[in-house]
Amino acid sequence: MKFTPSADVAVILHALLDKYERRFAATGPPEAEGHGRRTIRCDLTALSLPGYFNQADPVPRQVANEQLQQLDESGLVKLAWLPGESGHLLASAALAPDRAGEAYTLLQRTPLAAWRARLTELLLGERFRFSDWRLRAVQNALVQLQAGKSPAPFCLADDEFNRDLLTALAALDGVPAETPYRVFSVRVFNDSKRFEALAGALTTLARRHQAALQSFSSEEVLRELNLVANPGHLYLHGSWELVGDSGQIVSLREFEPSVGIPAAQAARLRRVRVDAPRVIGVENLTSFYELIRSSRSPLAAVCLWGNPSPACRHLLRCLPEEVPFHVWADLDYGGLNLLAQLRERVNPRALPYRMDIETLEAHAAWAKPLTPGDVRNLARLARRPALADMQPLIQHLLRRSLKLEQEAVVLPVDDLA
Numbered sequence: 001m002k003f004t005p006s007a008d009v010a011v012i013l014h015a016l017l018d019k020y021e022r023r024f025a026a027t028g029p030p031e032a033e034g035h036g037r038r039t040i041r042c043d044l045t046a047l048s049l050p051g052y053f054n055q056a057d058p059v060p061r062q063v064a065n066e067q068l069q070q071l072d073e074s075g076l077v078k079l080a081w082l083p084g085e086s087g088h089l090l091a092s093a094a095l096a097p098d099r100a101g102e103a104y105t106l107l108q109r110t111p112l113a114a115w116r117a118r119l120t121e122l123l124l125g126e127r128f129r130f131s132d133w134r135l136r137a138v139q140n141a142l143v144q145l146q147a148g149k150s151p152a153p154f155c156l157a158d159d160e161f162n163r164d165l166l167t168a169l170a171a172l173d174g175v176p177a178e179t180p181y182r183v184f185s186v187r188v189f190n191d192s193k194r195f196e197a198l199a200g201a202l203t204t205l206a207r208r209h210q211a212a213l214q215s216f217s218s219e220e221v222l223r224e225l226n227l228v229a230n231p232g233h234l235y236l237h238g239s240w241e242l243v244g245d246s247g248q249i250v251s252l253r254e255f256e257p258s259v260g261i262p263a264a265q266a267a268r269l270r271r272v273r274v275d276a277p278r279v280i281g282v283e284n285l286t287s288f289y290e291l292i293r294s295s296r297s298p299l300a301a302v303c304l305w306g307n308p309s310p311a312c313r314h315l316l317r318c319l320p321e322e323v324p325f326h327v328w329a330d331l332d333y334g335g336l337n338l339l340a341q342l343r344e345r346v347n348p349r350a351l352p353y354r355m356d357i358e359t360l361e362a363h364a365a366w367a368k369p370l371t372p373g374d375v376r377n378l379a380r381l382a383r384r385p386a387l388a389d390m391q392p393l394i395q396h397l398l399r400r401s402l403k404l405e406q407e408a409v410v411l412p413v414d415d416l417a
Helices: 007-024 059-074 097-107 112-129 133-146 159-174 181-189 194-209 218-224 285-294 310-317 333-345 357-362 372-381 385-400
Strands: 040-043 077-081 090-095 233-237 240-243 249-251 259-262 271-274 279-282 300-303 325-328
Touching: 007 040, 007 059, 007 090, 007 097, 059 077, 059 090, 090 097, 112 133, 112 159, 133 159, 133 194, 159 181, 159 194, 181 194, 194 218, 233 285, 233 310, 279 285, 285 300, 300 310, 310 333, 325 333, 333 372, 333 385, 357 385, 372 385
Parallel strands: 279 300, 279 325
Antiparallel strands: 040 090, 077 090, 233 259, 233 300, 240 249, 240 271
16 A cells, blocks of 8 residues: 555554454464454444544545545455445444455554564573572463463563563562662663663562462562662560671660661571560551550560561561560451461461450441452451461451451550550
8 A cells, every 4th residue: 555544544443453453362363263354343433533523624534535445445444334424434444354464564563463472482582590480470471472361561562671571580589688679770770760660560470479479569579579669677666685697786675665777687687585575566657656655564566567578577587486476467358467477487376466356346436347359358368277266356357347457456554464
């Protein structure tokens, strides 16, 4: 064809090719599967064609009609006109599947099959670099491509994005300690902002292919991978004594009401001692300080900041086995999942604190109704072996269709006496 498609003709042809690609994504082009010349049709009234249907300016419609009639005469498309409007207003256009290649050429559009082939080749060439959840992510994308489905979060139309995402995945091996996003980005891409565009895809892959991370926020997922916005701190209260990797001893006894220690320091601890009858891990910072304020008895506490970071988990593992460890979290899926995570990954003897039916009922006026998602998630939690003793609470939450944030819990003074 010796013309450049007008804006309206381009919209029509792109719409036809979109339908073509959806229909033949998994089976391949029609000539390969014997589909014959079964046409693909689109209704023009379903498209955004302000120029074509403009009653004040007939030129865009006239140009589009002329070009489409040329395509019709060549056999590339088949036109259907509105009754009584032949040669004036089109009702629909249909594409012969075995002529789709000409439409791609006319639009200078890369076929979806070519994008799929390029991404498949890239993933096959890179998968040897991985052996853990990242390999599962790559393999799953290959399976999706083979089935004609979306390989998201990989992007079919952006080779550079896909290469950089694979580069970021491979670079995670070189992040043994907390590293700010921008530092990681500069080291890997020589661009402090490039990782921003990749972080969402990376967290999606990590959540999808690591069961332990499915309930984590994006920030928590990245923290699991030692990637942080800025170096973090762990907030501790009480008489803690920390023994570092070189044997140095740091006493926190004199800090009131709390002190923050660098996560990087916590990750290198060799031993931890506490001069308190128990340690309580608190999900949120507000409740951490409420606990401190209400207690008049010796107490050691740590703010977990939601699902605890690798450094926080390491600190908790360094606690003597004889020191009871309690967890105070929301009475909902997130809080119970946090308790399960700590039991499975840190201390199987972790005890719930203020996570019981009595606490829910005493504060029911501040409770919120469960969402359908909450119900599904709680039902799934009920099958976790680590929460066998929490079954009565889980079933009570489901029966009452309620959840409670820990900030609503009123702690009497000297609650831990």
